[in-house]
Amino acid sequence: MIRYPNGVEGQVLPKKAEKTNLKNAANRGMGLEADINNANAYYNEKEVALITKRPTPINIVKVDYTKGARITDAYFEHQSTTDYNGIYRGKYLDFEAKSTRSKTSFPLGNISVHQIAHLRRVLQQGGIAFFIICFSVIDEYYAIDARYVIDCFENAARKSITLETIKKVGCSIRQGFTPRLYYLEAVDQLYFK
């Protein structure tokens, strides 16, 4: 799946969403990435944390200098790291966010070998590494420690993690209006208790 860079640091909700109180109706279409960017902008502004999205890497083939360095041919590359990292409570944080339409389990095929390798290195260095998993159809979000996911990725016979297991091992993420996802509450629950 190719993800387009539809969110940047400091992004705010569009005007339309600000005007309505129907949070789900207004925001559901924005997608997981926009929701997390929105949460990061909120946490950043409140000085709770500093977490940024790495831009989507793009391989540039041709640049037209006659138009002031306009890119005329390029293609999307796979991120060799995760999408998000930053600092929270003085600790280095690194995570990947994934969405599934399944109502019962999260398929591990969504995760690349590079991302697993990256998160393993984060853990080696003493950082906090986790996944945010969105079950889009049932509108539920969870944070789950990367150690567990890495273990399943490499050892489990089943190539998915059931929602039931995620509920046990991970932590549910509270939803709201601003921010859409209080995902650092789940991080507190998992790592700072």
Add this chain to the structure above:
Amino acid sequence: MIRYPNGVEGQVLPKKAEKTNLKNAANRGMGLEADINNANAYYNEKEVALITKRPTPINIVKVDYTKGARITDAYFEHQSTTDYNGIYRGKYLDFEAKSTRSKTSFPLGNISVHQIAHLRRVLQQGGIAFFIICFSVIDEYYAIDARYVIDCFENAARKSITLETIKKVGCSIRQGFTPRLYYLEAVDQLYFK
């Protein structure tokens, strides 16, 4: 100045450079960004640290889906953060690398207001924030704490920092072949003594 994304995480030296021992001749042309990517790949492989370059953000105007999502119109955006972040000795690290052709001072006009704001937030959160400054003509490299640079950026009458001052306040970076820049030695000197 527009920088093109000529380096990715895990990048290795080109074959040509591997074959020669004339380190300066072989590497000088590669530029500061490539040197730092090379150092990061080295530190990453040795499991000393995990530091990555954020990809250059690109604003996409048009994508041709008939060619398998080929980007046909786009332009470079300014990074609203710094170029590098990661984890070292369990601490969050964030820095920007700048090069100057001056032999006597580093002009602060090189640094954007966004980058200063970003580094201030890193410090607020208890992270390590610094600059790597390359004096390309005299082939000298320094690490200097972001606090000092932010202070100069906002308060100083002179809009540059003299090399003399950088030598006093910062720390010289040892150069080698692999990696080209032992910049974490300077970080040790500045923050872990």
